[in-house]
Amino acid sequence: MSPWLGLDRLLFLLIRAFMRLCTRATALPADPEELQLDPNKPVVYVMRDRSVADAAVVHQATRKQKLSAANSSLSLGKQHLRRSYFYLYKRGVTGTRQRDALVPPRLRKLVRALHDNPDLDVQLVPVSVFWGRQPEKENSLWRILFSDTWAPPGFIKKFLIILTQGRDLYLQFSPPVSLRVLADQSDDVDQVVRKTSRVLRVHFRRQQEAAIGPDLSHRRTLTNDIIQSPAVRQAIQEEIASSEDKEEKVTARARGYALEIAADYSHTVIRALELFLNWVWNRLYDGIRLYNLDNLTQVARDHEVIYVPCHRSHIDYLLLSFVVYRNGLVPPHIAAGINLNLPVVGTILRRGGAFFMRRSFRDNPLYAAVFYEYLHTITARGFSIEYFIEGGRSRSGRMLQPRTGMLAMTLRSFLRDARKPIAFVPVYVGYEKVIEGGSYIGELHGKKKKKESVFGLLKSVKVLRSHFGQVHVNFGEPIKLVDFLDDHREGWRGETLDAQESPDWFKQTVNALGQEVATRINAAAVANPVNLISLALLATPKHTMDLQQLRQQLQLYITLLNEAPYSDTACLADTDADALIDYGLKHEFLLRVSHPLGDVVTTDPATALQMAYVRNNSLHLFVLPGLICSLFFNARSLNQSTLQRMVALLYPFFRNEYFLHWQEGDELTDAVNRIVGMLEAHGLVERDGDCLHGAPIHTVASDMLAHLGQTVMPSLERYYLTIRLLVQYGGGRLEAEQLAELASRTTQRLSLLYEFNSPEFFDKVVLRTFIQQLLDTGLVWKDEAGMLQFGDHLRALDDEARRILSTDVSQAIQRVTRVPELERALADEPHSQT
Numbered sequence: 001m002s003p004w005l006g007l008d009r010l011l012f013l014l015i016r017a018f019m020r021l022c023t024r025a026t027a028l029p030a031d032p033e034e035l036q037l038d039p040n041k042p043v044v045y046v047m048r049d050r051s052v053a054d055a056a057v058v059h060q061a062t063r064k065q066k067l068s069a070a071n072s073s074l075s076l077g078k079q080h081l082r083r084s085y086f087y088l089y090k091r092g093v094t095g096t097r098q099r100d101a102l103v104p105p106r107l108r109k110l111v112r113a114l115h116d117n118p119d120l121d122v123q124l125v126p127v128s129v130f131w132g133r134q135p136e137k138e139n140s141l142w143r144i145l146f147s148d149t150w151a152p153p154g155f156i157k158k159f160l161i162i163l164t165q166g167r168d169l170y171l172q173f174s175p176p177v178s179l180r181v182l183a184d185q186s187d188d189v190d191q192v193v194r195k196t197s198r199v200l201r202v203h204f205r206r207q208q209e210a211a212i213g214p215d216l217s218h219r220r221t222l223t224n225d226i227i228q229s230p231a232v233r234q235a236i237q238e239e240i241a242s243s244e245d246k247e248e249k250v251t252a253r254a255r256g257y258a259l260e261i262a263a264d265y266s267h268t269v270i271r272a273l274e275l276f277l278n279w280v281w282n283r284l285y286d287g288i289r290l291y292n293l294d295n296l297t298q299v300a301r302d303h304e305v306i307y308v309p310c311h312r313s314h315i316d317y318l319l320l321s322f323v324v325y326r327n328g329l330v331p332p333h334i335a336a337g338i339n340l341n342l343p344v345v346g347t348i349l350r351r352g353g354a355f356f357m358r359r360s361f362r363d364n365p366l367y368a369a370v371f372y373e374y375l376h377t378i379t380a381r382g383f384s385i386e387y388f389i390e391g392g393r394s395r396s397g398r399m400l401q402p403r404t405g406m407l408a409m410t411l412r413s414f415l416r417d418a419r420k421p422i423a424f425v426p427v428y429v430g431y432e433k434v435i436e437g438g439s440y441i442g443e444l445h446g447k448k449k450k451k452e453s454v455f456g457l458l459k460s461v462k463v464l465r466s467h468f469g470q471v472h473v474n475f476g477e478p479i480k481l482v483d484f485l486d487d488h489r490e491g492w493r494g495e496t497l498d499a500q501e502s503p504d505w506f507k508q509t510v511n512a513l514g515q516e517v518a519t520r521i522n523a524a525a526v527a528n529p530v531n532l533i534s535l536a537l538l539a540t541p542k543h544t545m546d547l548q549q550l551r552q553q554l555q556l557y558i559t560l561l562n563e564a565p566y567s568d569t570a571c572l573a574d575t576d577a578d579a580l581i582d583y584g585l586k587h588e589f590l591l592r593v594s595h596p597l598g599d600v601v602t603t604d605p606a607t608a609l610q611m612a613y614v615r616n617n618s619l620h621l622f623v624l625p626g627l628i629c630s631l632f633f634n635a636r637s638l639n640q641s642t643l644q645r646m647v648a649l650l651y652p653f654f655r656n657e658y659f660l661h662w663q664e665g666d667e668l669t670d671a672v673n674r675i676v677g678m679l680e681a682h683g684l685v686e687r688d689g690d691c692l693h694g695a696p697i698h699t700v701a702s703d704m705l706a707h708l709g710q711t712v713m714p715s716l717e718r719y720y721l722t723i724r725l726l727v728q729y730g731g732g733r734l735e736a737e738q739l740a741e742l743a744s745r746t747t748q749r750l751s752l753l754y755e756f757n758s759p760e761f762f763d764k765v766v767l768r769t770f771i772q773q774l775l776d777t778g779l780v781w782k783d784e785a786g787m788l789q790f791g792d793h794l795r796a797l798d799d800e801a802r803r804i805l806s807t808d809v810s811q812a813i814q815r816v817t818r819v820p821e822l823e824r825a826l827a828d829e830p831h832s833q834t
Helices: 006-021 052-064 105-117 142-146 156-165 181-184 191-214 221-225 230-243 249-261 266-285 294-300 314-325 344-351 363-380 405-416 437-443 455-465 483-488 502-525 529-537 546-561 577-586 605-630 641-659 665-681 700-729 736-752 766-777 792-806 807-816 819-833
Strands: 023-030 041-047 075-078 079-081 086-090 099-101 121-129 169-173 287-291 304-309 335-339 355-357 424-432 468-473 544-546 592-593 601-602 637-639 685-688 692-696 780-782 788-790
Touching: 006 052, 006 529, 023 052, 041 052, 052 121, 052 169, 075 105, 079 105, 086 105, 086 191, 105 181, 105 191, 121 191, 169 483, 169 792, 181 191, 221 230, 221 249, 221 363, 230 249, 230 363, 249 355, 249 363, 266 314, 266 344, 287 314, 294 304, 294 424, 304 314, 304 502, 314 335, 314 424, 314 468, 344 544, 355 363, 363 792, 405 502, 424 483, 424 502, 424 605, 483 502, 529 544, 529 546, 529 577, 529 605, 544 546, 544 641, 546 577, 546 601, 546 605, 546 665, 605 641, 605 665, 605 700, 637 641, 641 665, 641 700, 641 766, 641 792, 665 685, 685 766, 700 736, 700 766, 700 788, 700 792, 700 807, 736 766, 766 780
Parallel strands: 023 169, 041 086, 041 121, 287 468, 304 424, 335 355
Antiparallel strands: 075 079, 086 099, 121 169, 424 468, 544 601, 592 601, 637 692, 685 692, 780 788
16 A cells, blocks of 8 residues: 555545444453553554554554554654554465565664664554454354464455454454663664564464464475475485485375375364364263363463373264363364375364374384474474374273384474473273274174275264263373483483484383373273163173162262272262163163062163173273172182282282272282272171171172172183183193184183173283283293293182182183183184284
8 A cells, every 4th residue: 555645544444444344353451551551652563464454453442442543653753654553474475375574664663763762662562363263152154264364364365254253353462562672682773673573473473372273284384394304304315225216206205195194284174173063062962071171271381282092982082172172272183093084084184183194104114204203393393282092992992002102202202302391191081872882892793894984984974863971071190291201211301312213211111101191091080870880780690680789789889989989080970879870761771670579670782782881991990899809709708918918919910901000019008908998888898807708698788799899700700711721721832822812712602601791801902911911920931932831820820710700600611611622723723813
């Protein structure tokens, strides 16, 4: 707009009139006195972008706030300004999504005036203008599409923004910056102008990040930075040497990897997804209940947050981003499997913050270098990240063994460049009914996992007609990486690691971190109504209970979690047994059968299998109490010392399988004493000096004690069966994988013959974990040929486990492990492995 035309003021007046009709601005601070402006010093406003619309609304706000008007002229010595504001950026050339920095002529005039007049000062007041600041108040996708983003809008989009977002306009006036302080630092006008501009740009960037989140919109720019990094350049040269391809071809391949991986974060898409997902959740769920949110908000103030949730469903990452965004924090960038990079869907997820990774890239060093550099880049820039340490979704409902690849890359990145402290925030997500429940049951029974596809996604739309209860999201105790490293590696601050270097201390630290993350996720479990109903009902042979018995058992669970809580972060969703039963009946998890001697409750077989998955989400909360109660099955009386010894003997296996948090020794002893005290206070156990007696048989208390003991029976049966197989075949005859395969087949046969009801009972992954624990504890070892060997300690454990189990179960396991087909299965095993 050229001043000599004489029309600029008239045009600006017309624009101001138009803006008064279309906009309604909220200016902060509401009280201008909070800015603490000096009335004796002139004020010049600073805006980020060159925009007549922004200038008009700032001028209106200054007049409304009774500040010096932004459109007024200003004279300082020989320098004259026709407007009391200037800009820092202009929009880039047509078609680009970038801003170009300006050297503001008015700022140059101000600096010259201050150099000519040492007694003068100017107060620079940055003003941030946000269009459509509050997404939670939006109900229109159209308005969300034209809200503020990091990309500068063109003329048409800006016009549409004014029309759609003008009534949701937010201006932030920041405290003044003394230009005199900056001008006195140098006699060079250009140097002062550059430094002042840089300080102001940093200020606006921070304001923008706080308001709408980080800027990763320039995906190609980010990709270029990754390709030019020393680590990736070295990987390119190594690939050229090994493949003899031309540099241009290998560089293009690396660039393709980077584009395949990188997110293309869009604040507009985030807002649109928030609106869409809010509708979806209302269709699928009765509500999303949050617990211990303070654990997140407090640590997010001064740490980069790495979200590490459990992985039960594809819903997890959408749900967590939604919850985080709804509670005033920026959604994380999410590590997603490449299988989700579907047409259209992958693009939306990428714009919502997902970055994609291949399942395995150990044999592709170039891809590994690009992926690590991308992860390091977003980590070093301070963006929150989310990934699942289990690798994939749990098919059994229990926490899987950690896969530590992402943890290792995060730790390596932090050691390389620790600009901002990192905190891992464990997140427990508990469903009352999981959408993929049917497919999980099929996969545990041996069906092949279906590959994700657009067609499959369209078919899944029918779930919107179903109901899945409530979702429970609990934020566990954060793990501050600096503190964790201080505890596990003295002198870590001086450590430097090459790209491929993994010393023993690093591997041990990463493994310990993975175990700690999994343990804290489980420590944040929420016992919801379906968890507790499933725990009680599935412990009965026919999944049927007397209504009064169910009420008493649920009340015992509630009392146990209240009086001997599992952890400080574990939560109980509801505390009334009758309310739990009503909830189960209402949502058809329970079926009520009337009977003259008292009503009973049951469930159908299909629902029972889904309930087993939900039970397993929080089963670990009751493992230690269940183990204690199980010891009274055959031995009705136990010395306190014998009880502690038996728990200490078996606890390491349960701890490894269920990620229990008590340390062996005094901590475990105290936990056992606390639980025994609770059982004694409620009449399930009686004490006579140092001797503990289970409640008299054929009493309600005895039934409740036995019922709670059933919690650990499937695990004890698996342990005993696996050990029995190994002892029966003898040392030197089985490899670890052969033993896992035989144990899986045998437990499956046992479940068919004797109604052990849940498919995770014969889950090969669980059995492999137990076998590995036998190896880790030294009860079993491998000889030079890789065959399993064992000694008297394992035989002793075999005898102890046999005495704990009931006679019927023990005999059933001994029968099923003697069937002739096992010998043939053993002989065929090398040919059947894949």
